[in-house]
Amino acid sequence: MSQLVVILGDHLNTKISSLANFNKETDKVLMSEVKEEATYVKHHKKKIVFVFSAMRHFSNELQNHGFATIYVKYDAADNHGCLFEQVKYTCSLHTFKSITIMHPGEYRLLEEVMTWESKLNITVNITPDNRFIATQTFFSDWADGRKQYRMEFFYREMRKQTNVLMDDKQPMGGKWNYDADNRKPFGKNPDIPSRTLLAPDAITNEVLTLVETQFSDHFGELSNFAFATTREGALGVLSEFIKIRLVDYGQYQDAMLEGNPWLFHSHIGLYLNTGLLMPYEVIQAAEEAFLNGHVPINSAEGFIRQILGWREYVRGFYWYFMPSLKENNYLEAKRALPDFYWTGKTRMNCLSQCVNDTKEHAYAHHIQRLMVLGNFALLTGIEPKAINEWYLVVYADAYEWVELPNVSSMVLFADAGNLASKPYAASGSYINKMSNYCKSCDYSVKEKTGTQACPFNYLYWHFLHRHQDKLRSNPRMGMIYSTMSKMDQTKFNHMLDDADTFLLKLENNEEI
Numbered sequence: 001m002s003q004l005v006v007i008l009g010d011h012l013n014t015k016i017s018s019l020a021n022f023n024k025e026t027d028k029v030l031m032s033e034v035k036e037e038a039t040y041v042k043h044h045k046k047k048i049v050f051v052f053s054a055m056r057h058f059s060n061e062l063q064n065h066g067f068a069t070i071y072v073k074y075d076a077a078d079n080h081g082c083l084f085e086q087v088k089y090t091c092s093l094h095t096f097k098s099i100t101i102m103h104p105g106e107y108r109l110l111e112e113v114m115t116w117e118s119k120l121n122i123t124v125n126i127t128p129d130n131r132f133i134a135t136q137t138f139f140s141d142w143a144d145g146r147k148q149y150r151m152e153f154f155y156r157e158m159r160k161q162t163n164v165l166m167d168d169k170q171p172m173g174g175k176w177n178y179d180a181d182n183r184k185p186f187g188k189n190p191d192i193p194s195r196t197l198l199a200p201d202a203i204t205n206e207v208l209t210l211v212e213t214q215f216s217d218h219f220g221e222l223s224n225f226a227f228a229t230t231r232e233g234a235l236g237v238l239s240e241f242i243k244i245r246l247v248d249y250g251q252y253q254d255a256m257l258e259g260n261p262w263l264f265h266s267h268i269g270l271y272l273n274t275g276l277l278m279p280y281e282v283i284q285a286a287e288e289a290f291l292n293g294h295v296p297i298n299s300a301e302g303f304i305r306q307i308l309g310w311r312e313y314v315r316g317f318y319w320y321f322m323p324s325l326k327e328n329n330y331l332e333a334k335r336a337l338p339d340f341y342w343t344g345k346t347r348m349n350c351l352s353q354c355v356n357d358t359k360e361h362a363y364a365h366h367i368q369r370l371m372v373l374g375n376f377a378l379l380t381g382i383e384p385k386a387i388n389e390w391y392l393v394v395y396a397d398a399y400e401w402v403e404l405p406n407v408s409s410m411v412l413f414a415d416a417g418n419l420a421s422k423p424y425a426a427s428g429s430y431i432n433k434m435s436n437y438c439k440s441c442d443y444s445v446k447e448k449t450g451t452q453a454c455p456f457n458y459l460y461w462h463f464l465h466r467h468q469d470k471l472r473s474n475p476r477m478g479m480i481y482s483t484m485s486k487m488d489q490t491k492f493n494h495m496l497d498d499a500d501t502f503l504l505k506l507e508n509n510e511e512i
């Protein structure tokens, strides 16, 4: 009697825990491209191409390694449209003693998988998700009893546990964090290396045609698809990043540039989140580059912190706080999502640039997501469910376990500070300092009031003013509220009026 190992579209690695006890004589793998997973939100077209093509390549790799694999294409006659029906159908054709599946990345799917045993009357083994370094128990042991759950302290524990960038028990270089060196904007005509571009092969071309026809109403552009779709390709992207861009990753981590979202970032989030790359091998590559003297400590540490710190932390945070995490709305935000998040049509150049990058590439880097697109959602009070869904749709690396903590807890402060010590709210001057967007904007970042003034300027004060009951007592907000209380009242009221006018325009779907 054999087992059926169900492999999900984001579990694409031969080292996944569900394959650990696979018997090549008796067992079978099932992978299926199903409508339910491709449309539970209307994912960006490029994300679907990436996932389906990577699934097809991985299934071929498994077969080449002697794993008997049943692969169900999206347009196959026996495609049942959802994972459960596909598993049920497969079980009706073969005799399996048990089903094995690695712990799904999203809560909704875990809940669903947990019903299979009783519905199918067969043992279902859920094996631990080993695409992460920390277990869920490690996170909950760390989190239990804490009043605050700051990433920085979790990250230090992870550094100690893994001995990464450690000199005995001390952090290499003497500091845990080199962020102070990592806030440099670009000068004029910066020399930016090109990102790694991979031409689609025959498998990807077939999927491109499928997505073009079956998902034509989804967001995003399909042209110039250049993501890796195999582990080998993803390792190539990683290696080019370590060789060419990591050296400047640190200093330009927060910088933004019109027409180029890629910059010195690694562009590997989608590969980590589908298993094509594993986090520890990425961290080791960056640590080695530092130890060999190829990159400075601020770049190596800054990059490693994103993966060993933030990525591990948000995944632990998600499972620790779900399902209530999804319901948080501390600031009682209820605005509908403005149309420009889909169309890019707004006179606010920073927003238009970031939406257009997203539409074209299914990618925008962290500061674009946080300090432009997120900042606008925070300041204008967009309803958490609407903006969460947008983020889950538009990025090729988006899965709820990582998207939800970043959007609800980091961007929207919807959990009243479990993740962030204060809201990441900023006026136009931050965007102007870190980008060249303002140079070609219809609005003037220097003006605080009036029809030409940058909307971020008055929206920022409107936000602080309308939420003062909830935010004033926050120790990290004391200085800004003290500045607010010393402001010229006439000018301040003018800003509030301008913000009200702007919000009304937004409400009426007028162009902003």
Ligand code: FAD
Pocket (backbone or CB within 6 Å): 265, 266, 267, 268, 269, 270, 272, 273, 303, 306, 307, 310, 311, 312, 314, 364, 365, 366, 367, 369, 370, 374, 391, 395, 397, 398, 399, 402, 403, 406, 407, 410, 411
């Ligand atoms: P790099 O800047 O090169 O960073 C390296 C890696 O570190 C990333 O690939 C990622 O795996 C990890 N990382 C960095 N920051 C974070 C973070 N805050 N949380 C978790 N991992 C992190 N990341 C996703 O993987 N999926 C998402 O859906 C997602 N949604 C986000 C939404 C918002 C509002 C914000 C502010 C951030 C979001 N992030 C998300 C985190 C981050 O923006 C992306 O991981 C990053 O931009 C991916 O590009 P990169 O691979 O070039 O990253």
Ligand code: DLZ
Pocket (backbone or CB within 6 Å): 007, 008, 009, 010, 032, 033, 034, 035, 037, 038, 043, 047, 048, 051, 104, 105, 106, 109, 399, 400
């Ligand atoms: C993202 C995705 C997409 C677009 N399609 C599929 C699919 O057809 N079949 C599948 O097994 N997985 C897919 N995935 C990945 C799942 O949505 C993912 O496993 C869950 O969101 C949990 O992280």
Ligand code: SF4
Pocket (backbone or CB within 6 Å): 347, 348, 349, 350, 351, 427, 428, 429, 431, 432, 437, 438, 439, 441, 442, 443, 444, 445, 454, 455, 456
């Ligand atoms: Fe954005 Fe304001 Fe700068 Fe325009 S002026 S690009 S709206 S920050």
